[in-house]
Amino acid sequence: MINLKNKIAKFLMCLCTVSFIFLLASCNDFSEISENNSNGNQTQNNSQNSGSEQNSNLNQDNIQSYTNNLTGLEISQDIINRRPTAVMINNIRIAQPLLGISKADIVYECLVEGGITRLLAVYKDISAVGSIGSIRSVRPNYLSLARGLDAAILYNGTSTQAKNIIKSEKLSAYDIGYYDNTCWRDDYRRKNLGYEHSLLTSGSMLDNLLAKVGERKTSDYSNGLIFDNNNSQVNNGNYANEVKVTFSGIKTTTFKYDSASKDYNIFQYGTNQYDDYYKVNNTAKNVIAIFVECKTIDSEGHIDMKLVSSGEGYYICEGKYIKIKWSKSSEDSPILFKDENGNNLIMKTGRQYVCCVPQYGSVDISESYN
DSSP states (O other): OHHHHHHHHHHHHHHHHHHHHHHHHHHHHHHHHHHHHHHHHHHHHHHHHHHHHHHHHHHHHHOOOEEOTTTOOEEOGGGTTBOOEEEEEEOSGGGOSBBSGGGOSEEEEEEOGGGOEEEEEEESOGGGOOEEEOBOOBOHHHHHHHHTTTOEEEESOBOHHHHHHHHHHTOSEEEGGGSTTSOEEOHHHHHHTOGGGOEEEEHHHHHHHHHHTTOOOBOOOOOOOOBOTTTOGGGGSEEOSEEEEEEETTEEEEEEEETTTTEEEEEETTEEOEETTTTEEOEESEEEEEEEOEEEOSTTOOEEEOOSSEEEEEEEETTEEEEEEEEOOSTTSOOEEEETTSOBOOBOSSOEEEEEEETTOEEEEESSOO
């Protein structure tokens, strides 16, 4: 009887031991399964996070900016390949103030006859500009400047030399006075300033004219301009807070640096160069002054500028300047700018004001304001 009880006790003890071992094994299996599930969830979360980051990077890559090849500034995609339009603007003292000049991407100031200057205002998107003027006649050097940017040029009147070039070369050049709904005579200007200083136009009128005559609206032309704010050579230049450009005995243009806006305010005839349509003083981020050989070619005093050539000059920006070299290989080629070491000039983004200074003119650069 005792032996039977001992056997039963041993049997029950063995049974409990086996049950405990089985239970422990089951718990370990469950723990491994839970850990595996946890690792699986972590892997899935990491994969999802990685996918989100990739999608974010893809979205950032898909955000594309478009730049104006005349200024380096950002523009909308629909005008990225827009062909520039150049307009001849009167700059004689009595014709002040100007209209629409503050919206030009590039302004060229050059001598005409009698020691006075005229402006060639170049616009990437002429349709967005309000009133422009007053409009005057064109000369050969302005035709060359416009051709160098693949720009159509608009004006009112020509010199004999310019007329012959336009006809023989079949240029994209139009006298707006010969077309309907392209311009008007301002009553105040006609009465107080003179008939020849009263012709005004608008960006939409000029845009419509170019469409009417079937001019090409797009351009993939390379103008040679390079923009990079961080890598411009002028960052290491000398100080230039005031620049005085003398074209003749009766015409100077002065640029005064404004450290707040980082632009140059433009002065002539003892006051600001003023845009009376937009009610602002004209300014420029980039000022370029190049020396160009000039000579009088007829009894009327018309000036021939030797633009298909090369020479020296200055690049002025954000209170500093460097010496530069320029060259133009043909009438249809752009003006190319290089630093003194022969490297391509890198400008800062912004509007340009280019002074084509005769060889007998001068450019006086001062660290202080006069």
